[in-house]
Amino acid sequence: MSKLKENQETVGGFTSTAPSIDKKEKKQTPSKVNNVIEVNDLNLWYGSDQALYEVNMNVPEEQVTAIIGPSGCGKSTFLKTLNRMVEMVPIVKTSGSIKYRNEEIFSNKFKQEYLRTKVGMVFQKPNPFPKSVYDNVAYGPRVHGIKKKEVLDQIVEKSLKDAAIWDELKDRLNENAYGLSGGQQQRVCIARALAVEPDVILMDEPTSALDPISTAKVEELVQELKKKYSIIIVTHNMQQAARISDKTAFFLNGELIEFAETDKLFQNPQDKRTEDYITGRFG
Numbered sequence: 001m002s003k004l005k006e007n008q009e010t011v012g013g014f015t016s017t018a019p020s021i022d023k024k025e026k027k028q029t030p031s032k033v034n035n036v037i038e039v040n041d042l043n044l045w046y047g048s049d050q051a052l053y054e055v056n057m058n059v060p061e062e063q064v065t066a067i068i069g070p071s072g073c074g075k076s077t078f079l080k081t082l083n084r085m086v087e088m089v090p091i092v093k094t095s096g097s098i099k100y101r102n103e104e105i106f107s108n109k110f111k112q113e114y115l116r117t118k119v120g121m122v123f124q125k126p127n128p129f130p131k132s133v134y135d136n137v138a139y140g141p142r143v144h145g146i147k148k149k150e151v152l153d154q155i156v157e158k159s160l161k162d163a164a165i166w167d168e169l170k171d172r173l174n175e176n177a178y179g180l181s182g183g184q185q186q187r188v189c190i191a192r193a194l195a196v197e198p199d200v201i202l203m204d205e206p207t208s209a210l211d212p213i214s215t216a217k218v219e220e221l222v223q224e225l226k227k228k229y230s231i232i233i234v235t236h237n238m239q240q241a242a243r244i245s246d247k248t249a250f251f252l253n254g255e256l257i258e259f260a261e262t263d264k265l266f267q268n269p270q271d272k273r274t275e276d277y278i279t280g281r282f283g
Helices: 075-081 112-118 133-143 149-162 182-194 212-225 238-244 262-267 272-278
Strands: 004-011 014-021 035-046 049-060 064-068 092-100 119-122 200-204 230-234 247-252 255-261
Touching: 035 075, 035 230, 049 075, 049 230, 049 255, 064 075, 064 238, 075 200, 075 230, 112 119, 119 182, 133 149, 133 182, 149 182, 182 200, 182 212, 212 230, 212 238, 238 262, 247 262, 247 272, 255 262, 255 272, 262 272
Parallel strands: 064 230, 064 247, 119 200, 200 230
Antiparallel strands: 004 014, 035 049, 035 092, 247 255
């Protein structure tokens, strides 16, 4: 994990702090990157109110892409558009294109169930089902028709191991997940998402309800998961974005203002609005 250092700048008579990254320790991004999701000219409305404006963004595979910006800027709306969960709000309408692995997700031929299997979601607050740890993780595979206990046992164990919580819970699989700590619940929810073998994992501020120790564990887990999955994480914490992401997108008032490699965006932003936000002038 990259070390974070603070970059201080005096703005308007007060000192603001913006995150930056030690370039010597930042892993170099490969020169050739495949895109797992491609967004072109995306607009979104809630009824007559427009929430996203002409968003264009390519999400690289097997990297962590962070989305930052002030409250109400469209971060979570954009994230939920990537697996069409936003359409659960009946007044939503969209225009433009989102392609997953070169397939248009808004096409009538593209099944939403398949999309939400391949593009999984972890929410802001841990939301385990009121079931055992085992049944939480086995839920998705069962829905997909897997019934054999030995197969489910393997899936549950692998998913909990991938979520870095098997050792903590291997003797507690039959306990209700509600009895776990917040950090454990969130990692069980991550294991539940992994159990259906997604390709992309969307995370909507997954550590905002967690204590610092649990937050650190989830951040370490994200770094491990990107070896197998493409991760897009909304975070209100710029320090977190700097620590764990390869690329960062800055949203403001429904617009994608800037999208670049994380160290470049924090150390040398190209848009003054990005600079103003990361140096604390607003937000």
